[in-house]
Amino acid sequence: MTDGKRRKGLLAASALLGGVLVLSACSSGAGTSGGGDGKSSQAQVDEAAAKKTSEAQIKITPGDGSNNASINNSAAVTVSKGTLTDVKMTTSEGKEVSGEISADKTSWKPTGQLDRATTYKLTATAQDSEGRAAHENASFTTVSPKNSFIGTFTPDDGSTVGVGMPVSINFDKAITDKAAVQKGITVSTSSGQEVACHWFNANRMDCRPEDYWQGGSTVTLKLALDGVEGASGVYGVQQKTVTFTIGRNQVSYVDAKTKQMRVTQDGKVIKTIPISAGSPENKTYEGQMVISEKFKETRMNGATVGFTDDDGEGEYDIKDVPHAMRLSTSGTFIHGNYWGAKSIFGGANTSHGCVGLSDTKGAGDPNTPGAWFYDNSMVGDVVVVQNTGDKTIAPDNGLNGWNMDWAQWKAGSAL
Template identity: 80%
Template sequence: MTDSNRRKGLRAASVLLGGVLVLSACSGGDSEASSGGGDSTSQAKVDEAAAKKASEAQIKITPKDGSDNASINNAAKVTVSKGTLTDVTMKTAAGTAVAGRISADKKSWSPTGQLERSTSYKITATADDSAGRTAHENASFTTVSPANSFIGNFTPEDGSTVGVGMPVSINFDKAITDKAAVQKGITVSSSSGQEVVGHWFSANRLDFRPEDYWKGGSTVTLKLNLDGVEGANGVYGVQQKTVTFKVGRNQVSVVDARTKTMKVTRDGKTVKTIPISAGGPDNKTYQGQMVISEKFKETRMDGSTVGFTKKDGKGEYDIKDVPHAMRLSNSGTFIHGNYWGAKSIFGAVNTSHGCVGLSDTKGAGDPNTPAAWFYNNTLIGDVVVVKNTGDKTVAPDNGLNGWNLGWAAWKAGSAA
């Protein structure tokens, strides 16, 4: 072979060899994989080994990471399966720690107090499996804002003792459009077994009462299970609370504007008859069943705040130290002590601007006056029935005076 022919042969061999090499490089992965070698097999083995070393503990944090409008009561929780919790921390976005407790079996954790609205929180959790291998989980969420939540301000207070006429009255800070959903989340029950029904006076007010006054000596329980209840579009409840109160003796006082007396009965027996002075001919006192909602040993009464004004805009009266005042309506009707009127008017003449006056002394310091006796023997929730005034019956929602609605009308206002 000449040198020229030898060089041509070498070039051909090189091209052929290059083709073999290229073919080998493209197909080598499959070939090596089938024989147990190569990069993918090595990675698979690494993954398998890592999986064997990973903890079996499965941590779950609620609410899920990134949630908003979360509950302030019971949304936050950490649980673990196939392991036990060893550490859980919860902090606000500002770094303030939130107290919490891991359960005795170390399977769950929850905060020990209520969360704040419109607050971002971060939870970090650690757990070990039976082999001591550790797992970690993190989540962040934001609680519901005041703009997207509602609360109900209720009366009477937890642990209080009240009169037999005291309704459970709830005033919501947002207008409720889904009244049925909200009422379903509220229960009121009595140890007496009386049927208790709710009545909506407006989109913001819901009262509960039985057909007749509460049984004296009974216990009433209010349960607010409103957490997460959508009361209006995009507006959720945040309360989860149980309230109990006691009903005291049955005291009902009957004011008769014609005889100008008040007869106080307790458990069906008359215990005292008190001379009174009701509203005068131009300012008659409302009639009807009224419930005492507030008590003040002394208070200011300014006529301008309830529509009694003179031409100069000042109140027709402004008494800064009215003694032994007990509220009967939101519009300004009180039963109260009167020290400025002559003693001769009580039991004889109706002279007030619509309140029921009892003889008293300035300073509310004399316990022997009729007004002091009545004040000291009265509970919030006691009933005062006013009759023979010639005026209209007080509106059922003017104060805590729903007893002026018949039972059928009361039940008709329920959304349940």
């Protein structure tokens, strides 16, 4: 290489090296600019942002994305290190759900029960002592009907019923863990009577004392079934308290042999009424039966309970049976009868299994035996049928568990 070429090469290398040094110097300068304390500009930005962040900590339950959430205890919002300023809850379709912030502004809950199989959205805002705002959002879906069970119960809250009225609960799903469900149900009475529950099958549980309820007492049913797993993947949703009152002690005794009914209150006979029970071919069940429904007038068609003629039509079809009161699920009633001769009442058993009382068409005469008994009876009163020659009614055929002795009854408990 000639000297001229060597000098040009050295100059080029020197220029290249200088460029590297300059670039390195710029990079190094950017990393240390802004002061000599060793902190980067990004750290300072983070520190400044942290000083502006609210200390309020919002918690929404259930957690975002939850499924099978409770319809009773879900949708709670709480805050620590701050107070709530606004909470909004809507369905996924935009329907707003009413709720209330607590007096101390640290919690919020909806004011009503949520719907099943519904997606809800919650937006909450709070502020800390410095007035700095914090925000939180969540969405969850409540338990679906497929994954939940409900118990339909009798009697109704606030009702007054007769001394024979059991608490009867019918579940809309078969219960496989009966013990877990029964633990979530309590029945107590102001009289202090011991109450036991009996499972008739996977869907029905009744509760009663050993003897009839004491007249004038108050019975309380508590359902704490929310979240209770009654079957695999199937959860309870009910959380409520029900109270009802026991009325006067009225028990009526139907004697198919004498064809008379003695109506008693507190053990004393207050009226004797001539009756007509089931015929020898269609005997009335014997046993203790509880009035479960009352109808001033109703239709009775034999075809609905198996009484049909050769053409498949009902052996009877009376569209205006007066003063009818149900005694069994299978169709046993005690009711007024206007179509039979007056001589049958107290004289002959002629019915298809019901207990008939003399009455008039249209249920408009208050002076008939049928009207009197209807007006002086209530749901839950007991009618004891005797001397028919038929078998004792099944305890689960209506509200008739009184036909089991106490030991048998308690043996049906899951606890």
